[in-house]
Amino acid sequence: GAGVSQSPSNKVTEKGKDVELRCDPISGHTALYWYRQSLGQGLEFLIYFQGNSAPDKSGLPSDRFSAERTGGSVSTLTIQRTQQEDSAVYLCASSAGTVFYGYTFGSGTRLTVV
Amino acid sequence: KNEVEQSPQNLTAQEGEFITINCSYSVGISALHWLQQHPGGGIVSLFMLSSGKKKHGRLIATINIQEKHSSLHITASHPRDSAVYICAVRPSNTGNQFYFGTGTSLTVIP
Numbered sequence: 001g002a003g004v005s006q007s008p009s010n011k012v013t014e015k016g017k018d019v020e021l022r023c024d025p026i027s028g029h030t031a032l033y034w035y036r037q038s039l040g041q042g043l044e045f046l047i048y049f050q051g052n053s054a055p056d057k058s059g060l061p062s063d064r065f066s067a068e069r070t071g072g073s074v075s076t077l078t079i080q081r082t083q084q085e086d087s088a089v090y091l092c093a094s095s096a097g098t099v100f101y102g103y104t105f106g107s108g109t110r111l112t113v114v
Numbered sequence: 115k116n117e118v119e120q121s122p123q124n125l126t127a128q129e130g131e132f133i134t135i136n137c138s139y140s141v142g143i144s145a146l147h148w149l150q151q152h153p154g155g156g157i158v159s160l161f162m163l164s165s166g167k168k169k170h171g172r173l174i175a176t177i178n179i180q181e182k183h184s185s186l187h188i189t190a191s192h193p194r195d196s197a198v199y200i201c202a203v204r205p206s207n208t209g210n211q212f213y214f215g216t217g218t219s220l221t222v223i224p
Contacts, residue, residue, distance in 0.1 A: 033212075042216040043200070091157065105149075105157040 002026075004106035006092050012112045013082055021077040021109045025094030031103070033095075034067055034077050038088040046090075049075060082113045117141050120201050120215035127222050133188040135218045137201030140182065148175050148186050149200040151217070157200075160186070191222045 005024040013019050025032050034046040045059035049069045060066070064083075069075040079086055089110050095103030118139045127133050137146070148160040161168050161175040163184065168175050172191075177184040188195055201215040 043202075043212075043214040045212065103147075103159060105159070107156045 004092055004094050004104050006090075006106035006109050008109055009107065010110045010112075012114060015084060015113055016081055018078065018080045019082055019111065021079075021090050021111070023075045023077070023092030023094075023106060025073065025075070025092070026104055027073075029094035029096055029104075030072065031095045032069060032075050033093045033103070034075070035091045035093065036088045037091060037108075043091070046077070079111075082111075084113045087111055087113045116216070117205075117213040118201055118203055118215040120199075120218050122218060123216070124219045125221070127191050127220070129192060129222055129224050131191050131222075133191050133195075133220065133222075135186045135199050135201075135220070137184045137186070137215055138182060139184075139201075139203045139213070141203065141213070142206040143179075143182075143203045144206040145204045146177055146184050147202040147204075147212070148184070149202060151198040151200060153197070160199075188220075193222045193224050196221050 004026055007022045011019055023032065030051045032049040036044045036046055046065065047060055047067045048056040051072060064080045067075060067077045075092065077090060089108040091108045092106040093103045118137060121136045125133065144164065146163045150158045150160050160173060163175055163177040165177060165179060172189045174187040175184065184201060186199055198217040198219050200217045202212045204212050
């Protein structure tokens with residue numbers, strides 16, 4: 001597609017349930033990032049995928065969070081046993097993968113844990 | 115400690131005014147980005163800079179690598195410029211992470 005596509009755009013879930021958030025990056029972009037933006041907060045790095053390299057998971061806040069990227073394209077961020085503090089906008093971005101290229105954000109998934 | 119500091123945090127301007135948003139950072143970088151986030155939440159990448167100055171329409175971004183400082187200028191501001199402007203830097207010691215400022219919320223009044 002022309003841009004980074006994220007789904008769903010909004011998700012309301014009950015505390016303790018698992019959720020899956022999807023990101024479809026720009027075709028050909030080798031780098032994919034997940035960020036989280038909590039209400040009134042800046043962007044928080046979660047995880048980074050680059051090609052076939054092992055992902056940089058250093059930003060994941062707990063072992064309830066995991067992400068995978070299948071075939072170097074679509075990525076899924078999974079949050080297990082959701083907590084209210086997980087409520088945030090989850091943003092995906094992709095880039096062509098070198099420092100001299102910009103990157104493009106998706107429109108985000110607004111997760112609300114009730 | 116925040117590696118990226120933006121100022122001001124909030125800015126209200128009259129339509130037509132010249133606006134400057136500042137970003138200072140404390141790490142060596144390979145690139146700096148200016149992002150725009152509209153009230154609906156969508157984020158747009160405005161500029162990527164590694165040196166000098168870039169211009170796009172009414173927007174101008176400058177960077178001084180030695181002083182670790184960048185500015186985003188908006189000329190002839192318009193209410194549709196109302197948004198949060200975020201500075202992000204890509205540290206030169208890692209290719210993976212970006213450090214983000216907390217953003218500058220701009221409101222342009224007609």
